[in-house]
Amino acid sequence: MNIELPFSLYAERRSRVAAAIGPNGVALIPTALERPRNRDSDFLFRHDSYFYYLTGFTEPNAWLVITGDGASTLFCAPKDLEREIWDGYRLGPGAAIEALGVQSAYAIGELDTRLPRLLENRDAVWYPFAIHAGLEARVGEWLNQVRARVRYGALCPEQQRDLCTVLDEMRLIKDAHEQDIMRRAARISAHAHVRAMKLSARMLREGKDVREYHLDAELLHEFRMHGSQYPAYTSIVAAGANACVLHYRAADTPLCAGELVLIDAGCELDGYASDITRTFPADGRFTGPQRTLYDLVLASQEAAVAATRAGARFNDPHDATVKVLAQGMLDVGLLDRNKVGGVDDVIEQRAYFQFYMHRTGHWLGMDVHDCGSYVEPSQVGEVSERKDPLSGEVIRNRPSRVLKPGMVLTIEPGIYVRPAEGVPEAFHNIGIRIEDDAIVTAGGCELITRDVPVKAAEIEALMQA
DSSP, X not given: OOSSSOHHHHHHHHHHHHHHHOTTEEEEEEOOOOOEEETTEEOOXXXXXXXXXXXXXXXXXXXXXXXXXXXXXXXXXXXXXXXXXXXXXXXXXXXXXXXXXOSEEEEGGGHHHHHHHHHTTOSEEEEOTTTSTTHHHHXXXXXXXXXXXXGGTOOOOOEEEETHHHHHHXXXXXXXXXXXXXXXXXXXXXXXXXXXXXXXXXXXXXXXXOBHHHHHHHHHHHHHHTTOOEESSOOEEEEGGGXXXXXXXXXXXXXXXXXXXXXXXXXEETTEEOOEEEEEETTSOOOHHHHHHHHHHHHHHHHHHHTOSTTSBTHHHHHHHHHHHHHHHHHHTSSOHHHHOSHHHHHHHTGGGGTOOSOSOOBOSSSSSOOOOSBOGGGTTOOEEEEOTTTOOEEEEOOBOBOOTTOEEEEOOEEEXXXXXXXXXXXXXXXXXXXXXXXXOSSSEEESOTTSOOSHHHHHHHHHO
């Protein structure tokens, strides 16, 4: 449970949900299920983000019900002293009302009995669509029980609505408390990246065998030493050519002098993610071709950062990145002007896609790829069509989101050069990505992950110290 976030904030969020669903609505929000890992062990439990956003409650086996009149009901595991010896402390319904600020609380075993009565005489039931397997069927069972009482005057909800449409908009703007947690998470993650860089250079200087899993261990050590509950996602530690695999996972590949290492890793702190990528020379010194591509990616990120501000569109940083990368690919010979034309042709035909095949950012928050629409809500109906020059697929475009203060996104351009005909050999198997987390402000953005160096010269100085 996050003891640092005032529980009045969770109550205020629940009040906003109640207002959004209307006086005759009812919202159902379960937390995540525990998942078995093997015969007698579960995966480490992580709460559902929507549930946690409204309660701050981290125990498994719990549900929240919010009615349109503003009342909140929690269902949770009951006190059980024998099970608590094995599984740990439980808050229990008796303490939940005062601790969490809900109006009523019951044991989870009463859910199926009480839910139909909570649904009675409501006009709409809201719950997160396509998040919890089997939830739709369970809601259907409860509604059938309500229908069985219509002869006694009970009214059954006529509508089922997606609660994600309400909660996603709420979560998209981070308040001051959320921003503070994310800054702390970013600081921890940045220090972890610094430790990994230093370890790589030191072990190679000492002639030791250093592998991807050594750096992965350093990241995990730093995360936990500073209070992070877990990594925000599976860390990527990719040595040499492995960096050209976008979702590579740390394995046992040795780090070699003269090759690059790409680390994409971030911790989760009190329910909020960080997400940092740095690419660095394993021994602390960039080669000429590596430095050429690194400086190009960094220049494209600087263009994206400059385009990130309130009033801009979510796509603006990506467009700025692509323009710099496209020009750079022509300048360094990754793309042949005689075949692909000028920079406008490269962009129009997506010729850059061979070396840069992902977007420049995503929302960040409680989830590393956080919720929230990328389309501006007021312009959903403005649709244009284009034919993708690579796949031939017809793409339906809608105006991208207008950025507002408090939105948090990543800025992560890259270049990935796999050996191919016509590609200069000096660049083969070089993969580079640079990623920072940005809080949108009125005049620009605040980069909260720069406690780890980003300029090539600063990285070299750090690793050689």
